Amino acid sequence: xxxPRAPKDFVALRTVDPTIIQEIRYFxxxxxxxxxxxxxxxxxxxxxxxxxxxLHTAQRALLRRGYTLKVYDCYRPQRAxxxxxxxxxxxDDQATKSEFYPNVDKTRLFEDGYIAEKSGHSRGxxxxxxxxxxxxxxxxxxxxxxxxxxxFAPKDERFPDNSVDMGTGFDCFDTLAHTLDPRxxxxxxANRLLLKNTMEGAGxxxxxxxxxxxxxxxxxxxxxxxxxPVSCRSLIKGD
Ligand SMILES: C[C@@H](N)C(=O)N[C@H](C)C(=O)O
Ligand SMILES: [Zn+2]
Numbered sequence: 213x214x215x216p217r218a219p220k221d222f223v224a225l226r227t228v229d230p231t232i233i234q235e236i237r238y239f240x241x242x243x244x245x246x247x248x249x250x251x252x253x254x255x256x257x258x259x260x261x262x263x264x265x266x267l268h269t270a271q272r273a274l275l276r277r278g279y280t281l282k283v284y285d286c287y288r289p290q291r292a293x294x295x296x297x298x299x300x301x302x303x304d305d306q307a308t309k310s311e312f313y314p315n316v317d318k319t320r321l322f323e324d325g326y327i328a329e330k331s332g333h334s335r336g337x338x339x340x341x342x343x344x345x346x347x348x349x350x351x352x353x354x355x356x357x358x359x360x361x362x363x364f365a366p367k368d369e370r371f372p373d374n375s376v377d378m379g380t381g382f383d384c385f386d387t388l389a390h391t392l393d394p395r396x397x398x399x400x401x402a403n404r405l406l407l408k409n410t411m412e413g414a415g416x417x418x419x420x421x422x423x424x425x426x427x428x429x430x431x432x433x434x435x436x437x438x439x440x441p442v443s444c445r446s447l448i449k450g451d
Contacts, residue, residue, distance in 0.1 A: 215440060215441055215445070215446070216438070216439055216440040216446075217440055217446050217447075217448070218258065218287075218336075218438065218440050218446045218447050219433075219438075220449060221260055221261045221262075221432065222258055222259065222260055222261070222287065222336055222446075222447060223258070223259065223260075223261050223264050223447070224256055224257070224258055224444065224447060225256075225257035225258070225259055225264050225267065225283065225286060226256070226257070228261070228264040228265060228267075228268050229264070229267065229268040229271050231271060231275065231280060232257075232267065232268075232271050232280065232281045232282070232283060233280055233281070233282035233283070233344060233348060234255065234256065234257050234282070234283050235255075235282055235283070235284055235351065236252065236255040236256065236257065236283070236284065236285065236286075236442070237284045237285060237382065237383070238252045238285055238288070238292060239252040239254070239255035239442070240255070240354065241354065241356045242354035242371075243308075243312075243383060244299075244308050244311075244312040244313065244383050244385070245295065245296065245299045245308070246305075246307045246308045246356070249292045249295050249296070250289075250291045250292050250294070250295040251288075251289035251291040251292040251295075251439070251441050251442060252292065252441075252442045253441045253442055253443035253445075254442060254443045254444060256442060256443070256444065257283045257285075257286035257287075257339070258286055258287040258336070258442060258446070258447065259286050259287055259336060259337065259339065260336040260337045260428070260431075260432045260433065262337070262428060262432055263336065263337035263338075263339070263428035263432075266414045266415045266416065266428050267281065267283075267339070267414070267428075269413075269414040269415075270410050270411055270413070270414035270416070273410050273413065273414070274343065274406075274410055275346075278345065278346050279343050279344065279345055279346060279376070279406075280343070280344050280346055280348060281341050281342075281343060281344075282341060282342050282343070282344045282348075282374075282375060283339050283340065283341045284340040284341060284342070284382050284383075284424065285333060285339060285340040286333070286338075286339045286340075287333060287334070287336045287438070287442065288331055288333030288334055288338075288442075289334060289438065289439045289440060289441060289442065290334050290437050290438065290439040291439055291441075292442075293328070293329065293330070293331050293333075293334060293437075296327050297322075297329055300318060300319075300321055300322060300327065303318055303319065306318060308360065310360040310361075310362065311360035311361060311362065311363055311370075311371065311381075312363055312383055312384065312385055313326075313385040313386065314362045314363075314364075314386070315386055316385050316386060321385055324385070324421070325419075325421040326385040326421060326422070327385075330437055331437075332427050332431075334437040334438055334439070335431055335433045335434065335435075335436060335437060335438070336431075336432070336433055336438060337427055337428040337429075337431045337432060337433070338425065338426065338427040338428075339425075339426060340382065340383075340422070340424045340425050340426075341407075341424055341426065342373070342375040342376070342378060342382065342407065342424055343375060343376050343403060343406060343407050344374050344375050344376065345376055348374055349374045350374065351372065351373060351374045352372045354371065363380050363381035363382075363383070363384030363386070363389075364379070364380045364381075364384055364386055364388045364389075376399075376403045376406075377399060377400050377403060378400060378403050378404055378407075378423055378424070379393075379396040379400035379401070379403075379404070379423075380423075382424055383424075389421065389422055389423055389424075390420060390421055390422075390423075391404055391408060391418055391419075391420055391421075391422070391423040392404075392420070404423045407423065407424075408423075411426045415428055415429060416428050416429070417429050
C-alpha cells in the first residue's frame with residue numbers, strides 16, 4: 213500500500229531556514245521510548261509553510277542576539293503517537309525512567325499533559341525546540357546503555373546538550389519543566405523567557421507544561437491529524 217503524502221503546503225524546514233539546527237530526537241534512541249520512533253524515516257523537520265516561515269522570523273530575531281534555534285521535533289505522524297501510546301501501556305518497560313520521568317509514574321504521563329494521544333505535532337504547525345548560543349558547540353553522541361542521569365539534574369551533570377540552560381533537558385516529564393515553574397529562577401528562567409518572548413513575537417503559543425513545545429496560530433489544519441512518514445519522499449509533489 214503506498215504511503216500517504218503531505219499536502220502541498222508542507223515544507224522541509226531547511227528549505228525555508230537552513231540556519232536552524234535540527235536534532236530530531238525521535239529518529240534516534242535518545243528519547244523517552246529508548247528507540248527510533250515509528251514513522252521517523254529521516255532526521256528532518258517538516259512543518260506547514262506558515263509555521264516554518266514564522267519560525268524563520270523567530271530565528272532572525274535570535275541570530276541578531278547571537279543565538280540560534282534548535283528543533284528537537286516538528287511534524288509527528290499519528291503512527292509515532294500510537295508508538296508512544298503502546299510504550300506507555302507497557303509498564304514493564306521503565307528503561308528510560310531514570311532520565312526522562314524519574315518522579316512521575318509512567319501511568320500518568322498522558323493524564324499530566326506531558327504526552328498527547330492526539331498531538332498538535334500531527335497537525336503540522338507544532339514543534340519542540342530550544343536555544344543555542346553561537347558559535348554552536350557539537351553535541352556529544354548518545355550511546356544506548358550509557359548511564360542515565362535525571363533530566364532535571366544540574367546542567368553539567370545531566371545529558372550534555374549544546375543548548376543554553378533551560379533548567380531541565382528536553383522531554384523532561386516533571387513539574388520543573390513547566391515553563392513558568394517558580395523554582396526556575398535566574399539565568400534558567402531568563403533563557404525560558406527569551407524563547408517564550410521570541411516565539412510569541414513570531415505568532416507561536418507555548419504549552420504551559422513544557423518549556424520546549426510551541427504551536428503556530430492560527431493553525432492551517434486545526435482538525436487534521438496527518439500520518440505521512442517524516443521523510444523527504446512525503447513532500448514530493450505529484451499527481
Ligand atoms: C512528547 C512531548 N515532546 C510533546 O510534544 N508533548 C505534547 C503534549 C504532545 O505530545 O503533543
Ligand atoms: Zn511537543
